[in-house]
Amino acid sequence: MDKQAALHHFKEHHFTPLLDIQLDTLENKFHRCQDQLISDFQKSFRDLCIHILGMQQQGQKEAIGYIHYSFLRTQILEQSYLYMVEAYSAEWYEDDSDCKLTYDASWAYAPMNTILETLEQERKIYMGAITSVDVERLMLESAPFFHQFVNSLLRLGLAEAVQMPEYLAIHKADRLAIRTGEYKDISENLYVEDQEALVPDDVSEQLMQSSEEEPYVYENLKRLSLPHLHLIQKDLRYNDFSYSDLRESQFHTCILIGSIWQRANLEGSRFQGCLLTDTDFRYSDLRGANFSSASGQPHREHGVRVPGLCGLRFEHANLDGADFTDVHSFEHAYFEGASMQGTLVPRKYQQHWKLNEAQRQSIVWTE
Known part of the structure; x- marks a missing residue:
């Protein structure tokens, strides 16, 4: 040899x-x-x-x-x-x-x-x-x-x-x-922090104009007022939307890997079909949010396990009335302290998610 x-x-x-x-x-x-x-x-x-x-x-x-x-x-x-x-x-x-x-x-x-x-x-x-x-x-x-x-x-x-x-x-x-x-x-x-305040209209336009060739990623988009934002098939990975007002916004089939939404107002927002691997929604308001058909698919290839190690973080979020219908690869999702009154969750996640008794009783389990 x-x-x-x-x-x-x-x-x-x-x-x-x-x-x-x-x-x-x-x-x-x-x-x-x-x-x-x-x-x-x-x-x-x-x-x-x-x-x-x-x-x-x-x-x-x-x-x-x-x-x-x-x-x-x-x-x-x-x-x-x-x-x-x-x-x-x-x-x-x-x-x-x-x-x-x-x-x-x-x-x-x-x-x-x-x-x-x-x-x-x-x-x-x-x-x-x-x-x-x-x-x-x-x-x-x-x-x-x-x-x-x-x-x-x-x-x-x-x-x-x-x-x-x-x-x-x-x-x-x-x-x-x-x-x-x-x-x-x-x-x-x-982590990125800007001392100068961003202009919401400018950010909204940049998000709308982003493309596969010019994705809008790794940006600090905190404390912005962007309600009713409507984005389709955008690559927004690792952006930080913490503390922002994004009520009734739509992120349809967007790539949101590693994005951060801590303490954001996301009431009534829609994340249908999005790739949510390693997203962080801790302490956010997600009442009535729609996650149907979203994925938390981790990356696994020849020892590479990122993204996927952080899991999906919903600790202390308000998920009352949120919809997790048909989500997949959500096994590593964390809900400590989250409010889940009337949250729609596929029954298959009963064995994967660490939930307290109050959460289990308040969830609406679906087939």
Whole structure:
């Protein structure tokens, strides 16, 4: 067996099956320990904000334009799973005033230790064709599979973290983006905040004119008055509509992956046929909302599980009279503290959703 054939066989029969097992275990932990993991993250975020404000009060740091959570592949090989968390001015990497702390993500990356130890033993059966360097290369290639869990946890935790007094106190640039990714490489927005107020009519026009070629995504659309908005087949993934007035709006067959609607007024709105994977409706007013035929389909392909890890969040929302007829892939939906008087729900979700007795009694179960 030559080198390439050995590598292919090793990856197919040893590395990939072991990775899948560890990712399954990690996903179970992610859901089981989510509250504690979010709490730990928020504590570290609070410490970062205190550090930022301290530097600003001493004149050592300008208004913050970027906060970046970075993983470093080189440290992963050293089994160090600390994310570098850096705060920059609006100049981003041109800002040479260091403001950094770390975030311990060992909860997500610890399975890599198990994989590495196992592969180091299993490579020996290839009689020298597979080296430790080959194993290390495979481990580095797998880093994004573990990062996706950190990414999802930060998304869940930031919604409340940005309400902390410590965060509100720091001086911010006109636009602040909290991002995550590999150090000084590809990264993505987790949260965006604009200090300048948006004009509702302008936003409405931009939403209407968006297209498959020019989607309207990753924007901060909070605190806008946009009632009776009518959008069809738009890509609006990862937009933040929190605190906005969207009464009687229609989002027909739109892509709403990862969108945030916390404390929004969505009374009577329609989300029929929408892709709602990882949407966040916590504390929103969804009385009479229509979700019929919507999907929460998670992404699953070769270890990639994002979007889909955050689930659909309806905690503390008002879902009285809402319609979940014919929704599919809503198994990971969360309703703690939600009002569900007269909510139409397919009976198949009785066994999947964690509901209290009052919720179960107030729901209208459908076939």
